[in-house]
Amino acid sequence: MNFYPIFWKEMMIIRKKPWRFIASSLIMPVLYLVTFGWGLGRGMNVSGGRYLEFVLPGILALSAMNNSFGPVSTSLNISKLYTKTIEEVLVSPVSHWDIALGRALTGLVRGMFSAFMLLLVGVVTGVQLHMTLTFLAILALTAFCFGAAGVAAAMIARSHEDMSNFNSFFIIPMSFLAGTFFSPDRLPEPFKSLILVYPLTHASLLLRALASGGSPALVSTAVLAAYTLLFFLLAAMMVKKTA
DSSP states (O other), X not given: OTTHHHHHHHHHHHHHSHHHHHHHHHHHHHHHIIIIIIIITXXXXXXXXXXXXXXXXXXXXHHHHHHHHHHHHHHHHHHHHTSOTHHHHHTSSOOHHHHHHHHHHHHHHHHHHHHHHHHHHHHHTTOOOOOOHHHHHHHHXXXXXXXXXXXXXXXXXXXXXXXXXHIIIIIHHHHHHSSSSSOGGGSOTTHHHHHTTSHHHHHHXXXXXXXXXXXXXHHHHHHHHHHHHHHHHHHHHHHHHHO
C-alpha cells in the first residue's frame, strides 16, 4: 500500500480544481464525437448499424488513452525537469514499483472518468451500447495501460521536446490510425498489419465488439494485456534508473 500516498496526492490536486479537470477531460472526446459521429458520420451505416454506435467505442478508447497518458506524462515531466519535486519521492522509502503504480493509477482514474462522461453524453443522445463488466474492465485496462506508458515516457524524456516527440510519433498517429474511426479491415496490406501493432487498435476492437453484444477476441485481449505489463515494467524500471 505504499503507492497510496502518491496516488492520493494526485487525487487531491484534481479535487482542488474539479471543474478544470472535468472540462479538460471532456473537450477533445466531445469534439471528436461531434465531428466524426454527428458531423461526417451523420446518416452513415456501418455493419448494419449507425456509424455513431460504431465510432463511440473507439472514441471511448481514444479518450481513455489521451486522458491517462497526457496528464500523467506532463505532470511527471514537469516535476522531474522543473520543480524537482520528483526527487523528494525518489529518495523516500517508497519502492520504484509503488511510484510507478501510484502514478499509473492516476492515469486510470483520469481515463475512466473521461470515458464515463463521454459515455453519458452518448447515452443521453440515444446511442445504444451493450454495457457489461467485461466492457468496463477492458476500458480500465486501456486507461491503466496508457497511464503506465505516460510514466515510462516521462521518466525516459530528458526535455519537453522529448515529450513532444512521444506525442508526435506515438500518440497522435494512434489517435487517427488505430481503428478509432474506421475498421482496420478496410485498409490494404501492409497498412492493416501495421496498425495492428498499436495497443489502441486492440482496445478499440475489443470495446467495439463488446458494445455490439459480441465477445472479446482472445488475441486482442492478450495483446492489450501484454502492452500493459510491458509499459508498467518499463515505467518501474525507468523510475528505478532515475533514482
